[in-house]
Amino acid sequence: MSGAALKLGCIADDFTGATDLANNLVRAGMRVVQTIGVPSGPLDAEVDAVVVALKSRTIPADQAVAQSLEALRWLQGQGAQQIYFKYCSTFDSTPAGNIGPVTDALMDALGSDFSIATPAFPDNKRTVFKGYLFAGDMLLNESGMQNHPLTPMTDPNLVRVLQSQTRRKVGLIDHSVVAQGAEAIRNRIAALKADGVGIAIVDAVSNGDLLRMGPALADLPLVTAGSGVAIALPANFGLQASHQAAALPAASGLQAVVSGSCSVATNAQVAHFIARGRPALALAPLRMAAGDDVVREALDWARPHLANGSVLVYSTAEPDAVRSIQAQLGVEQAGALVEQTLAAIARGLVALGVRQLLVAGGETSGACVQALGIAQMRIGGQIDPGVPWCHAASPAAPEGLHIALKSGNFGSTDFFTKAFTSLQG
Numbered sequence: 232m233s234g235a236a237l238k239l240g241c242i243a244d245d246f247t248g249a250t251d252l253a254n255n256l257v258r259a260g261m262r263v264v265q266t267i268g269v270p271s272g273p274l275d276a277e278v279d280a281v282v283v284a285l286k287s288r289t290i291p292a293d294q295a296v297a298q299s300l301e302a303l304r305w306l307q308g309q310g311a312q313q314i315y316f317k318y319c320s321t322f323d324s325t326p327a328g329n330i331g332p333v334t335d336a337l338m339d340a341l342g343s344d345f346s347i348a349t350p351a352f353p354d355n356k357r358t359v360f361k362g363y364l365f366a367g368d369m370l371l372n373e374s375g376m377q378n379h380p381l382t383p384m385t386d387p388n389l390v391r392v393l394q395s396q397t398r399r400k401v402g403l404i405d406h407s408v409v410a411q412g413a414e415a416i417r418n419r420i421a422a423l424k425a426d427g428v429g430i431a432i433v434d435a436v437s438n439g440d441l442l443r444m445g446p447a448l449a450d451l452p453l454v455t456a457g458s459g460v461a462i463a464l465p466a467n468f469g470l471q472a473s474h475q476a477a478a479l480p481a482a483s484g485l486q487a488v489v490s491g492s493c494s495v496a497t498n499a500q501v502a503h504f505i506a507r508g509r510p511a512l513a514l515a516p517l518r519m520a521a522g523d524d525v526v527r528e529a530l531d532w533a534r535p536h537l538a539n540g541s542v543l544v545y546s547t548a549e550p551d552a553v554r555s556i557q558a559q560l561g562v563e564q565a566g567a568l569v570e571q572t573l574a575a576i577a578r579g580l581v582a583l584g585v586r587q588l589l590v591a592g593g594e595t596s597g598a599c600v601q602a603l604g605i606a607q608m609r610i611g612g613q614i615d616p617g618v619p620w621c622h623a624a625s626p627a628a629p630e631g632l633h634i635a636l637k638s639g640n641f642g643s644t645d646f647f648t649k650a651f652t653s654l655q656g
């Protein structure tokens with residue numbers, strides 16, 4: 232592709248967050264590729280935006296900075312006209328970072344003297360008012376996020392939170408300004424800059440607020456945000472929502488679901504698939520631990536069923552069963568063992584001709600994508616909020632396969648059957 236064609240270059244601090252952002256950009260009219268890590272070569276498709284998925288949310292700040300700068304250099308090499316640093320809609324970070332240090336480093340590298348920060352994502356019930364972040368009806372520090380194991384969020388005031396992480400002065404563009412529209416926001420930015428502010432938290436309580444904000448962000452070299460602001464940026468590049476943006480190659484090949492998620496929604500989805508009479512095979516983690524060839528057994532089981540439509544291979548279990556396995560094997564060991572087994576099964580299924588693969592579970596998805604050697608995914612239409620079908624090349628399927636990665640509690644109860652129907656449509 233010609234470098235100048237790339238409009239928006241995005242750096243996301245985790246994998247499912249990257250997909251969430253990509254999904255919003257596609258819905259607002261951009262053709263999007265998500266890459267897993269920083270690609271080693273140039274982009275192989277003509278698109279409007281690229282989302283580089285890092286795993287930098289909770290690693291040491293200096294490493295997060297180094298990885299983000301590497302992603303920036305690659306995106307600049309592809310001609311990106313604006314950079315978007317994407318973090319979690321609950322602003323997951325600690326006083327050590329990584330939102331502040333990464334923002335500082337990106338602004339320095341871009342020679343930018345002003346940027347904004349807003350995790351607002353009203354569609355997902357994340358709103359910012361007077362600089363305070365709400366999750367649903369709760370302030371952030373009452374929402375459960377105060378107990379997060381890695382990034383406990385005990386202060387809902389984002390001006391204070393970000394100020395503790397950055398050497399730039401942090402200010403606020405509050406709702407009374409945002410409500411007046413782009414010109415008022417531009418004026419406020421000019422006033423803040425004159426006051427020495429380098430980064431402003433921006434209030435938004437509705438999609439209307441995000442859309443009013445959009446035009447005022449057009450000239451910023453760097454925007455930092457959750458995935459919400461994405462709905463307002465494509466219009467700055469003359470793009471409108473269109474079915475074209477989500478177009479993927481026609482689907483073909485066999486269909487399978489691999490599920491390692493034990494979330495409430497996934498348990499219901501597994502039960503629904505089985506109740507619909509579709510073939511499903513439950514895997515026993517203790518047999519994996521005993522060294523039984525569970526992968527070969529699963530593939531032998533799947534082979535005859537695949538000709539008749541979608542099949543499901545799952546380790547999904549109810550909380551009591553999961554706790555019992557974890558008590559016997561150890562939490563991390565059980566997780567890694569099951570992830571690796573499911574990933575090997577996913578690769579085996581693709582070798583059997585599966586070209587429409589649905590994976591349930593965030594960590595499980597990471598393991599499967601890695602096992603399939605997928606480096607880039609073109610993002611298609613969403614099956615349910617936050618879960619799009621994607622198309623990706625893999626050494627196991629050089630002509631490409633369709634893959635959907637569903638984390639934890641996403642998706643309706645009939646998701647495992649609906650997903651394949653929506654792909655045909």
Ligand code: ADP
Pocket residue numbers: 491492493494497516546547548552553556557565566567568569570591592593594595596637638639640
């Ligand atoms: P989610 O998106 O629902 O959190 P993940 O795939 O991220 O799903 O996490 C589920 C974790 O639980 C994975 O590490 C997976 O290997 C592990 N796991 C899956 N099934 C079982 C099971 N039956 N017993 C114990 N651990 C399991």
